[in-house]
Amino acid sequence: AQSVAQPEDQVNVAEGNPLTVKCTYSVSGNPYLFWYVQYPNRGLQFLLKYITGDNLVKGSYGFEAEFNKSQTSFHLKKPSALVSDSALYFCAVISRRDYKLSFGAGTTVTVRA
Amino acid sequence: GAGVSQSPSNKVTEKGKDVELRCDPISGHTALYWYRQSLGQGLEFLIYFQGNSAPDKSGLPSDRFSAERTGGSVSTLTIQRTQQEDSAVYLCASSPHRDGSEPQHFGDGTRLSIL
Numbered sequence: 001a002q003s004v005a006q007p008e009d010q011v012n013v014a015e016g017n018p019l020t021v022k023c024t025y026s027v028s029g030n031p032y033l034f035w036y037v038q039y040p041n042r043g044l045q046f047l048l049k050y051i052t053g054d055n056l057v058k059g060s061y062g063f064e065a066e067f068n069k070s071q072t073s074f075h076l077k078k079p080s081a082l083v084s085d086s087a088l089y090f091c092a093v094i095s096r097r098d099y100k101l102s103f104g105a106g107t108t109v110t111v112r113a
Numbered sequence: 114g115a116g117v118s119q120s121p122s123n124k125v126t127e128k129g130k131d132v133e134l135r136c137d138p139i140s141g142h143t144a145l146y147w148y149r150q151s152l153g154q155g156l157e158f159l160i161y162f163q164g165n166s167a168p169d170k171s172g173l174p175s176d177r178f179s180a181e182r183t184g185g186s187v188s189t190l191t192i193q194r195t196q197q198e199d200s201a202v203y204l205c206a207s208s209p210h211r212d213g214s215e216p217q218h219f220g221d222g223t224r225l226s227i228l
Contacts, residue, residue, distance in 0.1 A: 032213050043117070043204055043219030044156075051214050090155065094213040100169075101146075101217065105155040 002027035002095045006104035014112055019081040021107045023074045023091030033074045034092040081111045119205050119220035127228050134190040134223045138207030147190050148204045200227045
């Protein structure tokens, strides 16, 4: 069975500073990895994905994530955070064996002006 | 284009009543998922439909929960004899196919409150 860990419930940064949201995973075989963002009273919005190829993937709104197979991590990063990035972020992994998507518990990001 | 649509957006009902939640997926998406999101928690998988295949019901928490998908499009999640612990946001998602490489597209959810 696969699982996803987001070790930080909350991340607080100042606007303009780098933002990192951590994610580690456990899955049999090669994974597909995703990041989603959720704003209040809304569904999840897709940010980026890793399927294969380059370990550094770029996504929406200036976000990027680096796939590290040896550390089984897929941390989300943004070089310069905006107040509007304040939201709930979910990491997700899908096993290519049963194609079932598993989500982390989520990390609340607060960017202060 | 149109995204995933869910109705109602909010539902308040009394304990013991039955509720039906509706999901209209993106046209052409063959895969449809239901999730439950409790306050302050992550997403809990409930059920998955793929084309004409038998649904994956492995996430349904009890036999009070059921879902159907008519004509490979609209889906209805039914909760019978609701309990207070059923209070949550129910999210529906769809994707083009089930190899997992395409992201899921989510609706805004139905916020269910059981009094």
